[in-house]
């Protein structure tokens with residue numbers, strides 16, 4: 459178990475945990491792993507997902523309405539770890555649910571259920587002291603977001619404390635599919651490479667095989683969220699895992 463990429467480009471898949479329900483998320487994650495996803499970002503549903511576009515907002519709302527909580531996502535992680543010992547599993551959350559649980563308690567539980575890493579969208583490096591200590595104590599990889607608007611000093615700080623991979627946001631704005639990979643992405647990756655030897659994964663707006671190929675020209679991995687969450691939204695739950703598996707298999711074709 460580790461956050462690493464087997465082929466180039468690697469594939470990271472974001473899923474909102476508990477949409478449409480936890481058992482289906484488990485089946486979808488297994489299908490994603492079996493069809494080539496290197497890392498699953500298991501999104502903790504949150505009532506106020508600020509950086510998210512409409513697709514992930516709706517998924518989050520549905521999961522919150524079902525009563526899915528951080529503890530459920532930890533439980534789901536445990537099941538996935540037992541089923542797929544080698545898969546990369548990253549817990550993905552806004553800060554709020556984690557702070558409510560307590561940073562130390564959260565990191566200990568995340569490690570206990572077999573997570574490899576954690577990404578807290580609104581955790582900034584400047585305020586990450588306690589978080590980084592707890593992550594280190596539990597052998598977890600902290601993953602941070604780097605944006606095209608981040609100055610070099612900030613990229614350096616992010617690169618300096620990240621493990622597993624660095625998440626390069628392809629464009630300023632919110633999550634969601636788009637027509638083309640943003641032009642800012644390759645420039646950001648080039649700037650980040652000066653500060654780190656870690657793999658760099660590009661996310662925001664990556665929606666199809668063509669985009670994945672384009673990202674593979676300059677980065678180590680592509681991160682796909684909304685395109686898959688939208689597919690789950692329009693597919694009957696019983697067929698969702700098969701549909702996502704096929705979609706992912708097609709991404710590197």
Ligand SMILES: O=P(O)(O)OC[C@@H](O)[C@@H](O)c1c[nH]c2ccccc12
Pocket residue numbers: 472499501509510514579603632633634635661662663664681682683684685
């Ligand atoms: O949905 P997209 O455009 O494919 O972007 C990835 C993304 O979904 C995932 O990493 C993510 C979901 N919510 C976020 C909030 C902030 C940063 C990143 C994310």
